[in-house]
Amino acid sequence: xxxMDKELLENTCVICxxxxxxxxxxxxxxxxxxxxxxxxAPKYLYKYFPNTRKWIKEEKRYRNFSYEALVDNTVxxxxxxxFDDCFDCAIDLDWNKFLHNRxxxxxxxxxxxxxxxxxxEDLSYALAVKLYEYNTLENILNGKDKYDxxxxxxxxxxxxxxxxxxxxxxxxxxxxxIKVISKEYDDFIKDFSKFKISCFSSSPYLNRMWSSQYANDxxxxxxxxxxxxxxxxxxxxxxxxxxxxxxxxxxxxxPLSSDCDKTPTKEFLWQMYFNGFLRKSLHWQDQEEWRLIxxxxxxxxxxxxxxxIKKVYLGNKMPAKDRxxxxxxxxxxxxxYVGLVRDTNSFNLTECKNDCYICKKAKK
Numbered sequence: 001x002x003x004m005d006k007e008l009l010e011n012t013c014v015i016c017x018x019x020x021x022x023x024x025x026x027x028x029x030x031x032x033x034x035x036x037x038x039x040x041a042p043k044y045l046y047k048y049f050p051n052t053r054k055w056i057k058e059e060k061r062y063r064n065f066s067y068e069a070l071v072d073n074t075v076x077x078x079x080x081x082x083f084d085d086c087f088d089c090a091i092d093l094d095w096n097k098f099l100h101n102r103x104x105x106x107x108x109x110x111x112x113x114x115x116x117x118x119x120x121e122d123l124s125y126a127l128a129v130k131l132y133e134y135n136t137l138e139n140i141l142n143g144k145d146k147y148d149x150x151x152x153x154x155x156x157x158x159x160x161x162x163x164x165x166x167x168x169x170x171x172x173x174x175x176x177x178i179k180v181i182s183k184e185y186d187d188f189i190k191d192f193s194k195f196k197i198s199c200f201s202s203s204p205y206l207n208r209m210w211s212s213q214y215a216n217d218x219x220x221x222x223x224x225x226x227x228x229x230x231x232x233x234x235x236x237x238x239x240x241x242x243x244x245x246x247x248x249x250x251x252x253x254x255p256l257s258s259d260c261d262k263t264p265t266k267e268f269l270w271q272m273y274f275n276g277f278l279r280k281s282l283h284w285q286d287q288e289e290w291r292l293i294x295x296x297x298x299x300x301x302x303x304x305x306x307x308x309i310k311k312v313y314l315g316n317k318m319p320a321k322d323r324x325x326x327x328x329x330x331x332x333x334x335x336x337y338v339g340l341v342r343d344t345n346s347f348n349l350t351e352c353k354n355d356c357y358i359c360k361k362a363k364k
Contacts, residue, residue, distance in 0.1 A: 009247075009248040009249070009282070010248065010249045011023070011249070012247065013025060013245050013246055013247035013249075014245075014246040014247070014282060014285050015037070015243050015244070015245055015246070016037070016040050016202075016243050016288075017285075017288065018040075022245075022247055022249060025245060025274070026274055029266065029267065029270050030266050030267075030269055030270035030273060031266065033242070033270070033273075033274075034239065034242065037242055037243050038238070038239075040243075041227070041238070041241075041290075042202040042227070042290075043226070043227055044202075044224050044225060044226055044227065044310065045200040045201075045202070045224075045225045045227065045241070045290060045307065046200060046201045046202065046203060046204045046222050046223065046224055046225070046313075047069075047075065047198075047199070047200050047201070047222065047223050047225070048201070048209045048210065048214040048215040048220060048221075048222045049066035049069060049070075049214075049215065049220045049221055049222070049223065050066055050214065050215055050216035050219070050220040051064065051066040051067065051215075051216060051219065051220040051221055051315075051318070051322055051326075052064065052066065052216055052220075066220060066221070067325075067326075068303075069223070069303065070221075070223060070309065070312065070326070070329065071329070072303065073305065073306060073308065073309055074303035074304060074305055074306055075198045075292070075303055075304060075306045076198060076302060076303040076304075077196035077197055077198045077292065077294060077299060077302055077303075077304065078196060078197060078198070079193055079196065079197075080192065080193065080195070080197055080276075080277070081193065084213055085280065085281065085284065087250070087280070087281055088280060089192065089197070089276050089277055089279075091189055091192055091253055091276060092250075093185070093188070093189065093253055093254060093257070094254070095182075095185060096120065097254050098181075098185050098188070098254065098257050099120050099178070099181055099182075099185075100119075100120045100123065101254060101257050101258060102181045102184060102257060103120055103123035103124055103127060103177075103181070104116050104123065105258055105261075106127055106159065106177075107123055107126060107127055107130075109156055110127065110130050110131065110134075111130070112126050112127055112130045113126075114126050124174050124177050124178060125174060127177055128172075128173035128174045128177060131160075131163065131173055131177075132173060149262050149263050150263070151261070151262060151263040152261055152262045152263070155261035155262075156261070159180055159261075162176075162180045162183075163176040163177060163180055164176075166179055166180070184260065184261075187260075188256075188257060188260050191260070191272075192272065192276055192277075194295060194296050194297070195272075195277060195293055195294065195295055195296065196293075196294055196295075196296055196299060196302065197277065197291050197292065197293050198291070198292040199289055199290075199291055199292075200225075200241070200289065200290045200291070200292070201287055201288050201289055201290070202288040202289075202290065203288055204222045204224060204313040204340075205340070205348060205349045205350070206286060206287065206288065207347070207348075207349065208286055208287060209222070209287060210222075210315060210316070210340075210349070215315055216315070217317060218315040218316040218317040218318070218340075219315050219317050219318050219319065219322070220315050220318070221312055221313060221314050221315055221318065221326060222312070222313040222315075223309050223311075223312060223313075224309065224310045224311040224312070224313065225306060225307040225308065225309060225310065226307055226308050226309075226310040227307055228307065228308065233305075234307065237292060237306065237307065240292055240293055240294055241290050241291065241292045241293075242273070242278060242290065242291060242293065243278070243289070243290050243291075244278055244279075244280050244284075244287075244289040244290070244291060245274065245278045245279050245280070246280055246281065246282045246284065246285040247279065247280075247281075247282060248281065248282050250275075250279070251274070251275045251279075253271070253275050253276070255271075256268065256271055256272070256275075273293070277291065277293050278291065278293075309335055310335070310336060311335065311336040311337065311338065312326060312330055312335060312336070312337040312338075313337075313338055313339075313340055313351075314326060314327075314337065314338065314339040314340065315340065316339075316340050316341060316342065316349065318339075323339070338351045338352065339351070339352040340352065
């Protein structure tokens with residue numbers, strides 16, 4: 001086996017089966033990355049389904065969400081925390097570093113003379129002294145008018161009000177500052193869960209995707225979606241579907257915390273995508289993954305309507321009863337279908353050309 005150079009692994013990434021320098025991709029920004037990525041966008045997207053039933057306690061019935069996705073022509077967008085890879089979209093942000101970073105930021109806001117190298121203990125003490133000197137909340141808020149960013153003004157006001165409320169409840173200034181920043185830390189982590197994701201592949205023949213994780217050990221099926229831009233809604237889906245960036249290097253998201261109280265810029269959003277939503281380990285590159293990423297507030301109903309289903313690929317081990325059901329549905333709704341079989345000369349899956357026993361039986 002070929003062992004890749006450690007430095008090479010640290011500095012490169014794989015996108016759409018092509019190798020790039022991570023630094024070059026980061027420089028692109030969201031708009032340019034989107035533009036360049038869609039130059040190589042596949043004509044079809046593929047999604048694998050297990051075709052299993054699940055008991056829904058609230059509804060007191062079983063539901064097959066895979067079959068519903070076929071019938072309704074919809075896709076479900078999920079929280080990143082539900083992904084099987086524990087690194088996927090994971091934000092590992094050290095609390096002590098976050099605390100120090102935010103204290104430096106607030107010292108700057110309130111004109112506290114200090115060094116960035118000072119400890120969190122010293123910074124919080126210096127900030128507490130400064131807030132004490134202001135004496136009243138009104139004196140603090142008078143100084144925030146110099147900021148043009150309305151969200152930043154509001155967050156500085158919220159920070160100050162929260163501290164004074166805690167002081168009124170009996171906390172000292174230093175403890176109140178720490179408590180408020182602790183809530184900021186929790187909110188910053190939660191910001192990443194405000195986005196929902198649906199995952200696709202660029203091929204229906206991927207052995208890993210037919211595994212137990214996605215297609216129930218080849219007993220499920222794969223849907224082929226034809227990308228067409230006939231409406232603004234379909235165009236928006238296309239624009240918000242981007243390829244995964246596979247790499248072995250993970251970036252520190254701490255710098256993002258410096259801007260978490262400001263109106264989000266495209267650069268801030270790009271860093272969330274580049275370091276979180278689109279970043280995945282090289283170990284998963286054979287998934288050839290593309291991701292539809294939408295802000296939760298923009299999703300009226302989940303699952304959402306998606307591109308038209310052009311074809312259904314039936315898993316190699318799909319039970320005959322399930323296979324017959326899907327084939328009959330496809331025939332009734334003019335959807336192509338094909339069964340997958342093992343290639344006799346390789347470890348690849350190939351199409352059976354609808355001439356296997358089950359397919360012939362379904363035609364009767």
